[in-house]
Amino acid sequence: KAGVTQTPRYLIKTRGQQVTLSCSPISGHRSVSWYQQTPGQGLQFLFEYFSETQRNKGNFPGRFSGRQFSNSRSEMNVSTLELGDSALYLCASSFSGSGETQYFGPGTRLLVL
Amino acid sequence: GENVEQHPSTLSVQEGDSAVIKCTYSDSASNYFPWYKQELGKRPQLIIDIRSNVGEKKDQRIAVTLNKTAKHFSLHITETQPEDSAVYFCAASKGNTGFQKLVFGTGTRLLVSP
Numbered sequence: 632k633a634g635v636t637q638t639p640r641y642l643i644k645t646r647g648q649q650v651t652l653s654c655s656p657i658s659g660h661r662s663v664s665w666y667q668q669t670p671g672q673g674l675q676f677l678f679e680y681f682s683e684t685q686r687n688k689g690n691f692p693g694r695f696s697g698r699q700f701s702n703s704r705s706e707m708n709v710s711t712l713e714l715g716d717s718a719l720y721l722c723a724s725s726f727s728g729s730g731e732t733q734y735f736g737p738g739t740r741l742l743v744l
Numbered sequence: 745g746e747n748v749e750q751h752p753s754t755l756s757v758q759e760g761d762s763a764v765i766k767c768t769y770s771d772s773a774s775n776y777f778p779w780y781k782q783e784l785g786k787r788p789q790l791i792i793d794i795r796s797n798v799g800e801k802k803d804q805r806i807a808v809t810l811n812k813t814a815k816h817f818s819l820h821i822t823e824t825q826p827e828d829s830a831v832y833f834c835a836a837s838k839g840n841t842g843f844q845k846l847v848f849g850t851g852t853r854l855l856v857s858p
Binding site for chain 1: 775786790833837839
């Protein structure tokens with residue numbers, strides 16, 4: 632099976648812009664989680680989607696949002712970008728969630744100038 | 745909410761030595777504990793995981809132990825090799841809540857010198 636894929640792999644944006652990142656889970660996986668990785672804060676949970684519904688959300692401002700499509704692909708959006716949003720954004724998929732193994736994608740590296 | 749502490753932040757060993765990384769968690773309801781290895785510029789990859797109904801799990805040179813009473817779990821790597829050099833993350837989650845959320849430790853940078 633193909634692994635988790637993410638597009639784009641790299642992005643450069645300026646403050647105030649918005650960005651949309653995409654994640655395609657492993658075939659058959661219905662749970663997609665998003666994480667932000669920074670040197671200072673480490674790996675932090677953003678949100679999780681299952682069957683097009685957000686099941687859980689981390690402690691991030693409302694500028695961070697996401698959605699999931701009927702084919703389980705997921706997108707996350709960050710509006711009004713701030714310098715501190717520069718990070719590696721990782722998505723991970725699992726079959727149904729709830730304590731199952733999560734497989735990570737390669738990430739999208741976002742740089743906000 | 746859940747908090748996971750991980751020590752040490754850096755660990756340097758000689759090839760062939762053993763390496764031990766320790767994590768503690770705060771939420772006694774956590775019952776799933778994976779360990780991920782992340783090489784520079786690459787995605788985190790699961791190397792081993794343990795559930796709360798098991799005290800120890802081993803896979804070749806890698807083992808994980810769990811002490812539910814003390815709320816800590818450890819990763820043991822024996823006969824380390826240079827290719828083991830990477831950042832290792834522990835994580836915890838509550839697997840019976842109907843949703844998926846991993847809380848990660850801050851990572852341990854392991855350097856294995858030949």
